[in-house]
Amino acid sequence: MLALLAFAAAPRGIGGVVADGLPSFSDILINAAAMQMPARLFDSTVSIGFGINGALWMISVIVCFYLVFPLIAKPYYRHPLIGLTIAAGIAIGWREAAVHLPQVFAALDSSGAQDFFVTLNVVDQLPGWAFSFGLGMTGAWAYGRLRSGAWTVSQRAVLAGAGLAFLACCVCAYLYGERASTVSGAIGGGVARSSATLLIAYTASRGALMGAIVLGPVWMRRPFDNRALRSLAELSYAVYLIHVVIVIYVGGMVLDLPTDGSLGTVAVWFGVVLPLALAYAYLVVRFVERPARAWARRATGRHVPAGAEPAAAGG
Secondary structure: OOHHHHHHOOOOOHHHHOOOOOOOHHHHHHHHOOOHHHHHOOOOOOOOHHHOOHHHHHHHHHHHHHHHHHHHHHHHHHOHHHHHHHHHHHHHHHHHHHHHOHHHHHOOOOOOOOHHHHHHHHHOOHHHHHHHHHHHHHHHHHHHHHHOOOOOOOHHHHHHHHHHHHHHHHHHHHHHHHHHOOOOOOOHHHHHHOOHHHHHHHHHHHHHHHHHHHHOOHHHHHHHOOHHHHHHHHHHHHHHHHHHHHHHHHHHHHOOOOOOOOHHHHHHHHHHHHHHHHHHHHHHHHHHHHHHHHHHHHHHOOOOOOOOOOOOOOO
């Protein structure tokens, strides 16, 4: 929802990002398959979310990861630290190539886009996120080792690590925002993510902070481990998928909310967008996601113990 802060301070004409006319058959096919980002390697004019819901770029990366995951899961589990090192090398090498060798990727692009836009398309492809996925897999492996008693860690070390990780997160967040602000519009995030060093540091610090919270004393986990947050967590994915659409159509085109960047304006945007996004998310979870999960369990013969399901939204 940090995107709301950007929209609240954006110039007028938010609705201008909406694509004109109906999408082509190829656009429908590419978006339905969640292959927008890979397709943009070959044609930068391919729209993401039909030119409206740009947040869907990340779904392409996730889908591509799950296509690759079965091929790497077993060897990665056997050598998770080596795997993480390789993943870091892939992510750094890919992003550096995107920044310094855009002409190589431009040769694949039939649209003739400028090198700057080619770089933005390339940095957010799956290889650029290899370290992020690798860190998640390595973290899961390490957590299993700790839970089994194979490793031990002192609470003093956890608390010290949490403090350092939190400080590093704050510094990285500031640098990310500063780099993103060098350009206007929605491409600021892509510009910030083109820095391999910043992305690796930011991802590592956030991973370390989350790990410290999980391993730390109960008081550190309490703000994140309660019924209300579990309910919101169940809704979070659907909120992510819809919030930009609500921002554009409701906030920008229907209500024409102010965009002067003041605290009052930010509060108004959150007050309008969040309730609508949460209401949409609840309906999706209640009438689509939960029935789909139940059907999948019945079809595969899986049994989920009582209490294992996420908390029901709204109690």
